[in-house]
Amino acid sequence: MTKRSLLVGALLAIIIAAAVAGPVTGADANEPSPPVTVERTFVGTSSDSQHAVAVTVTIAPTEQTGAINNTVVTTRSEEAAFIAPSSISTSETTGGNQVITQRRTRPAMFDLERLEPGESASISFRVYPKAVFPSGETLATVAIETQFMQTKRVVSETTAIEPTVNASQASYTVEPPVSPLVSAGGGAVFATLVTVSAAFLYRRRRRQTLRGILQSAKEQSASMGTEQAIDKALNRLGGSTTTTDEISTTTDEPDNESPTFDFDD
């Protein structure tokens, strides 16, 4: 490859890059913002209430902006939070027609048809932080893209949803009495203990029943070999090798073997 072709290639690349980037940067300079307001309210004002950020996105074109069309609102939750699908609700316009259509996608997207000045539509949902109250983290974003009818310009704007709680409201959430991790871990340990105890009791009961059957068979055994085999089985089962009647009085003896959930025995 010659120097000239390299130069031509580089020039072409610069021209293409300028052609692609030029209109975008030019548009950014005079970009009008969509007629949208995003209200954020922290709804946890006590330790037993819901601790979420209630978000209301209101799209209301004015006389200045003129009518808007083809509006798409995208709500996206970040890793630190999730949007409860059941909390999503939409409002109707002045005329009573449902102009907001929710797409069955993730993240949740909403489509609005033409909105005239004076009309308004709103979308409400709740964002639940996943962890102990995050400090300054973005919980979710609301992206709006719309087209002004007069100029046919398509504009977009993204608003971040952050915790909007003051220190006094958050005091109990910043330092909760028990952290979620400890609380959930406690629950898991509790369930594990219950399960292990139930399995231990079940296994012990099964062994007692089997021991009783073997004792009964031993008493009725005709040959020495059978009796020895039963003794061997009883020894393997552990515990007392007394007769069936005596078994009931020895049920509280501790079983030295650790529970292994051996359901086959």
Add this chain to the structure above:
Amino acid sequence: MTDCEAHLRYGMSIHMVLVAIMTLGYVGGVVHLGILATATSTLPLTLTGAVFPDLDHPSSIPYRYGKRFLPSLLAGVAVLVGLRYRIQIAAALIETNRSGFGTFLSGVIVASLGWGTWIGTYGLFPVLRPPHRTVTHRLSAGVIAALCVGAVVSLLVGGDGSLRPGERVFVLGSSVAFLLGFASHLAADGLLHK
């Protein structure tokens, strides 16, 4: 009867055919690169499908390994799914994800899910084993098992109630890979057309 290694070879072969078709599609511009990647990465599921039907034979390797490891594996999957949805579980229980009792209950539920799956699989796996070459050697059983695999994968990769297009492809690819492996087993046993 075809042995386990032969079934794995059949599974590997059919997966290579699948990858080759996807590669041709990608080169031809019909298939997206993500689909090709999905098809390539689902080899373990094809191999699992290829040995799955022999879970009904008490002396087969899948049954012996399945009896030993399947309870722990399924319990692990159940715990993973539970952990993934722990916040939603806590929020659904007492309408908030911040109260200590909600997270405590979610911990109880996730752990119970894991233990329940382990005990249930351990206890029921040998009991529910059907006779060899009956129910598990039918294509309809393969379709149902593949759908179950897809359901588990979607629970693992999915999020807030819906799947992204890429996730949907992966779930579908997992099901198809498992079904292909299953079909290869039936083909090796000469039971595909029965």
